[in-house]
Amino acid sequence: xxxxTFRYFLQIAYRGTPYSGWQxxxxxxxxxGVFESWLSKILKSNVQVVGSSRTDAGVHAQQxxxxxxxACTVAVDHLQYRLNAVLPKxxxxxxxxxxxxxxHARFDALARTYVYTITQQKTPFQYDTSFFFxxxxxxxxxxxxxxxxxxxxxxxxxxxIRSSDVHFLCTIMKATWSVRQGQLTFCIxxxxxxxxxxxxxxxxLLRVGQKKVSLSDFEALIDAKERNPVACLVPARxxxxxxxxYPKAIFLTQ
Numbered sequence: 001x002x003x004x005t006f007r008y009f010l011q012i013a014y015r016g017t018p019y020s021g022w023q024x025x026x027x028x029x030x031x032x033g034v035f036e037s038w039l040s041k042i043l044k045s046n047v048q049v050v051g052s053s054r055t056d057a058g059v060h061a062q063q064x065x066x067x068x069x070x071a072c073t074v075a076v077d078h079l080q081y082r083l084n085a086v087l088p089k090x091x092x093x094x095x096x097x098x099x100x101x102x103x104h105a106r107f108d109a110l111a112r113t114y115v116y117t118i119t120q121q122k123t124p125f126q127y128d129t130s131f132f133f134x135x136x137x138x139x140x141x142x143x144x145x146x147x148x149x150x151x152x153x154x155x156x157x158x159x160x161i162r163s164s165d166v167h168f169l170c171t172i173m174k175a176t177w178s179v180r181q182g183q184l185t186f187c188i189x190x191x192x193x194x195x196x197x198x199x200x201x202x203x204x205l206l207r208v209g210q211k212k213v214s215l216s217d218f219e220a221l222i223d224a225k226e227r228n229p230v231a232c233l234v235p236a237r238x239x240x241x242x243x244x245x246y247p248k249a250i251f252l253t254q
Contacts, residue, residue: 005069007101008076009251010049012064015090017128017237022055022064031055031091032066038086039068042079052105052244053112056196058236060129063094065244067105073098098252108250111173111189113243116202116234118184130183131238137184137209139177145208146175146186148219149201157224158201159194168194177205187242199233206234 012035020028024036032051040047049066076096083093117130149172156168174189186202204221207213 005071005101006073007067007069007099007103008074009097009099009103009105010066010068010093011095011097012066013062013092013094014060014064015128016055016058016060018090019057021057021059022051022053022061031061031064034088034091035066038083042082042086043070043074045071050105052109053193053241054195055241056199056236056239059239059241060237061241063243064241065105065109065246067099067103069101099250100252103250109244109246111191111243111245112193112241113174113187113189113245114193114198115188115240115242116186116198116238117240118186118238119182120184121182128237129240131235133184133206133234135206135210137206138211139179139184139209141211141215142177142205142209144215145205145218146177146188148215148222149175149188152222155194155197155222157221158197158204160196160200170194170197175201189243196233198239199236202238203232203234 014031016031018029019031019034022031024030024032032049036047036049039049047068047070049068052065055061055064076098080093080096087093117126118133119126119130120134122132153169153171155170159168170190170192172188172190174187177184177186186205188198188201204213204218208215208218
């Protein structure tokens, strides 16, 4: 007879600068690795968490979700307090909520929203969370390029090569540039993202904004049939996972 388990969603935020990404790795410090280690110590049991998104090295998150299976119910407020008391200053637990035993942090997510931040004036206060880029840009052209993304589905040429990718299909629901007080932000929402995809897109759209790549060439690159990945990536420090969206019905009352 299989032992009953109780599944919880953990809402986590982190500054990714000192970490080799979310995903646990051998011989590297990752957010998942640090989080699992402290959670296991508190619960006095070896536990594993499953994240909603595998953010790359140096990428931040304001809202990452992960699920964990426990052998018994827990007082979520108390567990959240204990975790925040011991986790490093750049990782925080924002909420812990019970869900059904079949709800999955990765596969049940409806959408992920990323924001890439560019400062056009040098500032020491945002160095770790933005990319300083003060070249002249045509923002309207960049937004025209962003609209092209929403009409496409196959993004094999806008990502890093990764053998674990079964397919390259993504549905982009929103992609837009905005400027406010010398800060340029690119917001993109999709059902899924490929490895390095947002940073490749930002890099290309910056070239569109500098008029180094035309809109027709940008679209042709996306539509190219042969796998021809773009090597250029903007720095990871400007990228933040802002939101992961789920059906509201998945969350249970405690």
